[in-house]
Amino acid sequence: MYILAIIGGVLTTLSMVINSSLGKRIGVLQSTLINYIVGLLCSMVVLLILGSNVELSMVEFKNIPIFVFCGGIIGVVIVYTSNIIIPKIPVVYSMLLLFIGQIVAGIIIDFLINKKIEINKILGAMVVTIGILYNSKVDNKICSDN
Template sequence: MMIILAIIGGVLTTLSMVINSSLGKRIGVLQSTLINYIVGLTFSVLVLLVVGSGMKIGFSELKSIPFYMFLGGVIGVSIVYSSNIVIPKIPVVYSTLLLFIGQIVAGILIDFIMMGEIATGKILGAVIMTVGILYNSWIDSKDQNA
Protein backbone atom coordinates (compact mmCIF):
# COMPACT_ATOMS: atom_id res chain seq x y z
CA MET A 1 0.00 0.00 0.00
CA MET A 2 2.85 2.41 0.80
CA ILE A 3 4.37 1.82 -2.63
CA ILE A 4 1.07 2.73 -4.31
CA LEU A 5 0.75 5.87 -2.16
CA ALA A 6 4.34 6.87 -3.02
CA ILE A 7 3.63 6.44 -6.75
CA ILE A 8 0.42 8.46 -6.46
CA GLY A 9 2.39 11.14 -4.58
CA GLY A 10 4.95 11.24 -7.40
CA VAL A 11 2.25 11.55 -10.05
CA LEU A 12 0.49 14.31 -8.11
CA THR A 13 3.77 16.16 -7.55
CA THR A 14 4.50 16.18 -11.28
CA LEU A 15 0.92 17.16 -12.13
CA SER A 16 1.08 19.94 -9.54
CA MET A 17 4.31 21.29 -11.06
CA VAL A 18 2.77 21.38 -14.54
CA ILE A 19 -0.45 23.05 -13.35
CA ASN A 20 1.42 25.61 -11.24
CA SER A 21 3.84 26.48 -14.04
CA SER A 22 0.89 26.93 -16.43
CA LEU A 23 -0.67 29.33 -13.94
CA GLY A 24 2.72 31.02 -13.57
CA LYS A 25 2.89 31.66 -17.32
CA ARG A 26 -0.55 33.31 -17.19
CA ILE A 27 -0.32 35.48 -14.08
CA GLY A 28 3.35 35.50 -13.05
CA VAL A 29 5.62 33.22 -11.06
CA LEU A 30 5.31 34.94 -7.67
CA GLN A 31 1.57 35.42 -8.02
CA SER A 32 0.99 31.76 -8.93
CA THR A 33 3.17 30.64 -6.00
CA LEU A 34 1.09 32.77 -3.64
CA ILE A 35 -2.18 31.46 -5.06
CA ASN A 36 -0.86 27.89 -4.79
CA TYR A 37 -0.25 28.31 -1.07
CA ILE A 38 -3.50 30.20 -0.39
CA VAL A 39 -5.47 27.40 -2.05
CA GLY A 40 -3.35 24.82 -0.18
CA LEU A 41 -4.02 26.55 3.15
CA THR A 42 -7.74 26.71 2.43
CA PHE A 43 -7.84 23.02 1.52
CA SER A 44 -5.81 22.09 4.63
CA VAL A 45 -8.24 23.97 6.87
CA LEU A 46 -11.21 22.26 5.20
CA VAL A 47 -9.59 18.84 5.66
CA LEU A 48 -8.93 19.60 9.34
CA LEU A 49 -12.57 20.66 9.79
CA VAL A 50 -13.94 17.57 8.02
CA VAL A 51 -11.60 15.12 9.73
CA GLY A 52 -12.22 16.87 13.01
CA SER A 53 -8.73 16.82 14.48
CA GLY A 54 -8.38 20.60 14.48
CA MET A 55 -5.39 22.35 16.00
CA LYS A 56 -4.77 20.63 19.32
CA ILE A 57 -1.34 22.16 19.70
CA GLY A 58 -0.75 24.85 22.27
CA PHE A 59 1.79 27.65 22.20
CA SER A 60 4.04 25.82 24.66
CA GLU A 61 4.25 22.80 22.35
CA LEU A 62 5.00 25.04 19.35
CA LYS A 63 7.69 26.83 21.37
CA SER A 64 9.42 23.53 22.15
CA ILE A 65 9.77 22.56 18.46
CA PRO A 66 13.20 23.40 17.00
CA PHE A 67 13.13 26.33 14.56
CA TYR A 68 14.43 24.35 11.58
CA MET A 69 11.34 22.11 11.69
CA PHE A 70 9.24 25.07 10.57
CA LEU A 71 11.31 25.59 7.42
CA GLY A 72 9.27 23.06 5.41
CA GLY A 73 6.92 25.84 4.30
CA VAL A 74 9.81 28.04 3.16
CA ILE A 75 11.32 25.12 1.29
CA GLY A 76 7.93 24.31 -0.25
CA VAL A 77 7.52 27.87 -1.53
CA SER A 78 11.03 27.70 -2.99
CA ILE A 79 10.18 24.43 -4.76
CA VAL A 80 6.95 25.79 -6.25
CA TYR A 81 8.64 29.06 -7.26
CA SER A 82 11.60 27.36 -8.94
CA SER A 83 9.36 24.78 -10.63
CA ASN A 84 7.23 27.59 -12.04
CA ILE A 85 10.38 29.00 -13.65
CA VAL A 86 11.93 25.72 -14.84
CA ILE A 87 8.96 23.67 -16.12
CA PRO A 88 8.06 25.98 -19.03
CA LYS A 89 11.70 26.03 -20.20
CA ILE A 90 12.61 22.33 -20.22
CA PRO A 91 10.52 19.22 -20.86
CA VAL A 92 8.58 17.95 -17.85
CA VAL A 93 10.31 14.56 -17.98
CA TYR A 94 13.74 16.23 -17.62
CA SER A 95 12.64 18.48 -14.78
CA THR A 96 11.07 15.53 -12.99
CA LEU A 97 14.21 13.44 -13.38
CA LEU A 98 16.45 16.32 -12.32
CA LEU A 99 14.30 16.88 -9.23
CA PHE A 100 14.53 13.17 -8.52
CA ILE A 101 18.33 13.29 -8.82
CA GLY A 102 18.32 16.25 -6.42
CA GLN A 103 16.24 14.21 -3.98
CA ILE A 104 18.64 11.27 -4.21
CA VAL A 105 21.67 13.51 -3.62
CA ALA A 106 19.92 15.21 -0.68
CA GLY A 107 18.96 11.80 0.72
CA ILE A 108 22.54 10.58 0.45
CA LEU A 109 23.82 13.71 2.21
CA ILE A 110 21.19 13.51 4.95
CA ASP A 111 21.94 9.80 5.52
CA PHE A 112 25.64 10.66 5.76
CA ILE A 113 25.06 13.53 8.21
CA MET A 114 22.56 11.67 10.39
CA MET A 115 23.86 8.09 10.21
CA GLY A 116 27.44 8.50 9.07
CA GLU A 117 27.04 6.16 6.11
CA ILE A 118 27.35 6.64 2.36
CA ALA A 119 25.37 4.37 0.06
CA THR A 120 27.63 3.77 -2.93
CA GLY A 121 24.80 2.08 -4.86
CA LYS A 122 22.67 5.22 -4.54
CA ILE A 123 25.57 7.42 -5.64
CA LEU A 124 26.15 5.16 -8.64
CA GLY A 125 22.41 5.27 -9.45
CA ALA A 126 22.38 9.09 -9.30
CA VAL A 127 25.43 9.24 -11.59
CA ILE A 128 23.89 6.80 -14.08
CA MET A 129 20.62 8.75 -14.14
CA THR A 130 22.47 12.05 -14.61
CA VAL A 131 24.51 10.62 -17.47
CA GLY A 132 21.31 9.22 -19.00
CA ILE A 133 19.59 12.61 -18.84
CA LEU A 134 22.62 14.35 -20.35
CA TYR A 135 22.82 11.75 -23.13
CA ASN A 136 19.09 11.97 -23.86
CA SER A 137 19.29 15.77 -23.86
CA TRP A 138 22.24 15.62 -26.29
CA ILE A 139 20.29 13.26 -28.58
CA ASP A 140 17.23 15.55 -28.44
CA SER A 141 19.28 18.64 -29.32
CA LYS A 142 21.01 16.73 -32.12
CA ASP A 143 17.59 15.72 -33.53
CA GLN A 144 16.34 19.31 -33.36
CA ASN A 145 19.41 20.59 -35.19
CA ALA A 146 19.01 18.04 -37.98
Protein backbone atom coordinates in the same frame (compact mmCIF):
# COMPACT_ATOMS: atom_id res chain seq x y z
CA MET B 1 2.81 2.61 0.97
CA TYR B 2 4.61 2.29 -2.36
CA ILE B 3 1.40 3.12 -4.21
CA LEU B 4 1.01 6.30 -2.14
CA ALA B 5 4.58 7.30 -3.03
CA ILE B 6 3.88 6.77 -6.73
CA ILE B 7 0.63 8.73 -6.48
CA GLY B 8 2.54 11.49 -4.67
CA GLY B 9 5.11 11.60 -7.47
CA VAL B 10 2.42 11.79 -10.15
CA LEU B 11 0.58 14.53 -8.28
CA THR B 12 3.82 16.47 -7.70
CA THR B 13 4.55 16.44 -11.42
CA LEU B 14 0.98 17.36 -12.30
CA SER B 15 1.00 20.15 -9.70
CA MET B 16 4.21 21.62 -11.11
CA VAL B 17 2.85 21.61 -14.66
CA ILE B 18 -0.44 23.21 -13.59
CA ASN B 19 1.34 25.81 -11.42
CA SER B 20 3.77 26.72 -14.19
CA SER B 21 0.82 27.18 -16.57
CA LEU B 22 -0.75 29.54 -14.06
CA GLY B 23 2.63 31.26 -13.66
CA LYS B 24 2.79 31.96 -17.39
CA ARG B 25 -0.65 33.55 -17.24
CA ILE B 26 -0.53 35.65 -14.10
CA GLY B 27 3.14 35.74 -13.08
CA VAL B 28 5.46 33.47 -11.10
CA LEU B 29 5.11 35.16 -7.69
CA GLN B 30 1.35 35.55 -8.05
CA SER B 31 0.89 31.88 -9.01
CA THR B 32 3.04 30.80 -6.07
CA LEU B 33 0.86 32.84 -3.72
CA ILE B 34 -2.35 31.44 -5.26
CA ASN B 35 -0.93 27.91 -4.92
CA TYR B 36 -0.37 28.33 -1.18
CA ILE B 37 -3.67 30.13 -0.53
CA VAL B 38 -5.60 27.33 -2.25
CA GLY B 39 -3.48 24.76 -0.40
CA LEU B 40 -4.24 26.45 2.93
CA LEU B 41 -7.97 26.51 2.21
CA CYS B 42 -7.96 22.84 1.18
CA SER B 43 -5.97 21.91 4.29
CA MET B 44 -8.50 23.72 6.46
CA VAL B 45 -11.42 21.93 4.78
CA VAL B 46 -9.74 18.53 5.22
CA LEU B 47 -8.98 19.32 8.88
CA LEU B 48 -12.59 20.38 9.47
CA ILE B 49 -13.96 17.25 7.77
CA LEU B 50 -11.57 14.74 9.32
CA GLY B 51 -11.13 16.56 12.58
CA SER B 52 -8.07 16.37 14.76
CA ASN B 53 -7.46 15.07 18.23
CA VAL B 54 -4.14 16.90 18.49
CA GLU B 55 -4.17 19.63 21.07
CA LEU B 56 -1.11 21.83 20.95
CA SER B 57 -0.58 24.31 23.74
CA MET B 58 1.54 27.41 23.33
CA VAL B 59 4.16 25.89 25.63
CA GLU B 60 4.45 22.82 23.39
CA PHE B 61 4.40 25.03 20.30
CA LYS B 62 7.28 27.14 21.64
CA ASN B 63 9.31 23.95 22.28
CA ILE B 64 9.21 22.94 18.62
CA PRO B 65 12.62 23.62 17.02
CA ILE B 66 12.43 26.50 14.54
CA PHE B 67 14.03 24.49 11.72
CA VAL B 68 10.96 22.25 11.41
CA PHE B 69 9.01 25.22 10.09
CA CYS B 70 11.43 25.57 7.15
CA GLY B 71 9.36 23.06 5.17
CA GLY B 72 6.92 25.82 4.24
CA ILE B 73 9.73 28.14 3.15
CA ILE B 74 11.33 25.37 1.11
CA GLY B 75 7.94 24.58 -0.44
CA VAL B 76 7.55 28.17 -1.61
CA VAL B 77 11.04 28.08 -3.16
CA ILE B 78 10.20 24.79 -4.92
CA VAL B 79 6.93 26.10 -6.37
CA TYR B 80 8.52 29.42 -7.37
CA THR B 81 11.53 27.85 -9.11
CA SER B 82 9.49 25.14 -10.80
CA ASN B 83 7.16 27.83 -12.16
CA ILE B 84 10.21 29.36 -13.82
CA ILE B 85 11.88 26.12 -14.97
CA ILE B 86 8.99 23.95 -16.24
CA PRO B 87 8.00 26.25 -19.14
CA LYS B 88 11.64 26.47 -20.31
CA ILE B 89 12.71 22.82 -20.45
CA PRO B 90 10.70 19.67 -21.16
CA VAL B 91 8.76 18.40 -18.16
CA VAL B 92 10.51 15.02 -18.26
CA TYR B 93 13.92 16.70 -17.86
CA SER B 94 12.60 18.95 -15.13
CA MET B 95 11.35 15.95 -13.18
CA LEU B 96 14.52 13.94 -13.77
CA LEU B 97 16.70 16.85 -12.63
CA LEU B 98 14.52 17.27 -9.55
CA PHE B 99 14.84 13.53 -8.99
CA ILE B 100 18.63 13.79 -9.14
CA GLY B 101 18.48 16.61 -6.61
CA GLN B 102 16.32 14.46 -4.35
CA ILE B 103 18.72 11.52 -4.64
CA VAL B 104 21.73 13.72 -3.82
CA ALA B 105 19.88 15.31 -0.88
CA GLY B 106 18.83 11.85 0.33
CA ILE B 107 22.43 10.60 0.17
CA ILE B 108 23.63 13.64 2.13
CA ILE B 109 20.86 13.36 4.73
CA ASP B 110 21.49 9.61 5.13
CA PHE B 111 25.17 10.36 5.63
CA LEU B 112 24.47 13.03 8.23
CA ILE B 113 22.09 10.74 10.12
CA ASN B 114 23.75 7.33 9.67
CA LYS B 115 27.37 8.50 9.31
CA LYS B 116 27.94 6.24 6.30
CA ILE B 117 27.84 6.59 2.54
CA GLU B 118 26.23 3.86 0.47
CA ILE B 119 28.14 3.46 -2.79
CA ASN B 120 25.12 1.87 -4.54
CA LYS B 121 23.10 5.06 -4.06
CA ILE B 122 25.94 7.19 -5.44
CA LEU B 123 26.34 4.86 -8.43
CA GLY B 124 22.58 4.98 -9.03
CA ALA B 125 22.59 8.78 -8.98
CA MET B 126 25.51 8.80 -11.42
CA VAL B 127 23.77 6.36 -13.80
CA VAL B 128 20.60 8.48 -13.80
CA THR B 129 22.63 11.66 -14.38
CA ILE B 130 24.60 10.10 -17.24
CA GLY B 131 21.34 8.82 -18.75
CA ILE B 132 19.79 12.29 -18.64
CA LEU B 133 22.88 13.88 -20.19
CA TYR B 134 22.97 11.26 -22.95
CA ASN B 135 19.25 11.58 -23.65
CA SER B 136 19.56 15.37 -23.73
CA LYS B 137 22.37 15.16 -26.32
CA VAL B 138 20.30 12.74 -28.44
CA ASP B 139 17.27 15.07 -28.25
CA ASN B 140 19.40 18.09 -29.19
CA LYS B 141 20.87 16.21 -32.16
CA ILE B 142 17.42 15.14 -33.35
CA CYS B 143 16.12 18.72 -33.00
CA SER B 144 19.08 20.18 -34.90
CA ASP B 145 18.74 17.60 -37.70
CA ASN B 146 15.12 18.62 -38.32
